Amino acid sequence: MVVRFYSRSGSDNIDNSKELYMKEFECSCKGTKDEKHSAKNKQPIYLKIETRFGCTTRLRIGRKKNEEWRVTIFDIQHNHDMVSPDQSYMLRSARSISYAKGNTLKTLVDAGFSISNAYSYLQQESHGRENVGFLKKDAYDYINRIAKDHRQVEDGDAAELIRHFKNKSNKDILFYWDFQVDENNRMCNFFFRDGRSRVDYEDFGDFVSFDTTYKTNKYNLICAPFTGINHHKNNVMFGLAFMSHETESSFQWLFNTFLESMGGKQPETIFTNQCQAMINAIEVVFPNSHTDCVNGISIRMLLLTLCMEFCESEEEFENIWSKMIADNNLYDHSWLNNMYKLRNKWSTAFSKHRFSGGLKATSRSESTNSSLKFDGKRTDTLFDCVLRFEKIQNEWRQDEKENDFKCRHGMPTLAVKTNCLLRDASSIYTHTVHYMFQS
Structure with missing residues (x-):
């Protein structure tokens, strides 16, 4: 049903107000579909079901000034099937x-x-x-x-992002952001973190996981989160970057920017994937950090896993590695030979003196990427991605607050209640860390 209103105004109106003098009710199937055609072949550019059949059914009521309403037109014959009462909720009206x-x-x-x-x-x-x-x-x-x-227009996306960062800076004096432009003066890389991330890095920044395996926006930029773990062994975010290219110069700019934003404090350990440009940049910008560049998901053989995680000494590593190569005749395996040259970067036998939070791979960054991917679309603007990141970051911080509450107002279950060492540990450690200690 379509309703049309008619009113008159002017000197005939009482108090110069608009006065309704006619209403017309028309069938929603009136008229025919307005076909839209492309310029080339004059064919319809979309296919929709027909809902207009040229129906002339209508009801018109009207009145003259100071008189009652009267029916002036009443055409009741529809030229189509009527909708049954149980389907009437589907009508547009x-x-x-x-x-x-x-x-x-x-x-x-x-x-x-x-x-x-x-x-x-x-x-x-x-x-x-x-x-x-x-x-x-x-x-x-x-x-x-x-x-x-x-939605922000594409040309204004960078400008909208900068306005957002400036507004955040006005509210958060520790908020930090920076961006890099290409030869055409277009934004190609950017990094930001808020004040809470700086505080978290002071507490938990000995270990940083950095990964660049996920693209999540309309510009196909690479999402690169800096992730760590907190005292509950949950993810904590130190900052987020988007990069247009994975070049050594881009990584150097990003790592220098990250280091500057954190007051020059270098992490003890950095977990990354096996991107050589990234590793080269890390060695230049973070010379005092230990780099672990193995993605644990790709390691399938048991002996290689032992070499990576469970060797207590360098001597034990050499013995197991030699056995693996000899037993499987892998002397000419180029990938394994290259991995052996980098053994000090991925085997725990060479890095036991460095803090790594108990992690062996870039799983923290991967889980962060998974969180950022949730409900994200490849058509998202940079502004959309930043807002989604801030939403996830706030959820993680709320989780940390709730875990802190549980630790302050509850005690973990002791395996041996009379054990003084466990009882003292329960008053010092968070519940998660206490259960690790107890185990």
């Missing part, structure tokens, strides 16, 4: 998203629910799809319309 339900829908989507799951929640709450008030398609259109209204 019966569908609308109220402020309350629209706000609920947006809140659920912002919290990480898919639009489909958010609509299912409203369907459950309304005791049936016919009572929601709109269709799932309307929910998608509503959310996409909101996103379109807030």
Whole structure:
């Protein structure tokens, strides 16, 4: 149903106000579809079902000044099938998203629910799809319309990001950000971290995991988080970078920027993947840091795992390595020969004196990338990615706050309650670390 309103204004109106004098109700199937054609072949550029059949059904009511309303036109013959009562909720005229339900829908989507799951929640709450008030398609259109209204234009994305960083700097005196431009004066790399990240780095910055394996935005920039572990052995974020190229010069710029933002404090250990450009840059910028450049996921053989993680001394490492090479006749294996040359960078036998948080690979960065990937789209702008990062970072910090509360107001279960050493440790360590100590 389509409703049209007609009003007259001017000297005939009482008190010069608009006065409604006619209403017309038309069938929603009136007219025909407006075909849109491409410029080349004049073919329809999209295919939609026909919903307009040239129906002439209408009801018009009108009145003259100070008189009653009268029916002036009433054409009741439809030229199409009528909708049954149990399907009437699908009609356009019966569908609308109220402020309350629209706000609920947006809140659920912002919290990480898919639009489909958010609509299912409203369907459950309304005791049936016919009572929601709109269709799932309307929910998608509503959310996409909101996103379109807030989406930054591509040319202004960098400017919007800089404005966001400046606003953050005004509220957080320790907030740090910097970016690098290419020969065309376009942003190609950038890094930022807030004040809390600087404080966390002072406490937990002995170990840093850095990985560049994930791309998450419309510009195909590389997402590069700096990640550590806190006193609950949970992820903690030290900063985030986006890079256009994985070159040695780009990595040097990024690591120097990170080092400057952290007051020059170098990490004790850096876990990375096997990118040679990255390793070269680390050796230049972090000469005092130990670099572990093995991705544990690629290690399949048991003996190699023993060499990587469980050797108590360099002598034990050499014995196991020699046995592995001899037993499998791997003397000419180029990858293993190269790995042997880098053994001091990945085997714990050569780095027991350095803190690594008990980790053996870049799993922390990978889990961070996985978190950033959740609900992310390849069409996201940089501004979208930064907002998602800040949301995840706030969730992690809330988790840390809750874990701190549990540690302050609860005691871990002691394996031997009379053991003084365990009892003293429970008052010093967090619950997670205490259970590691107890084990």
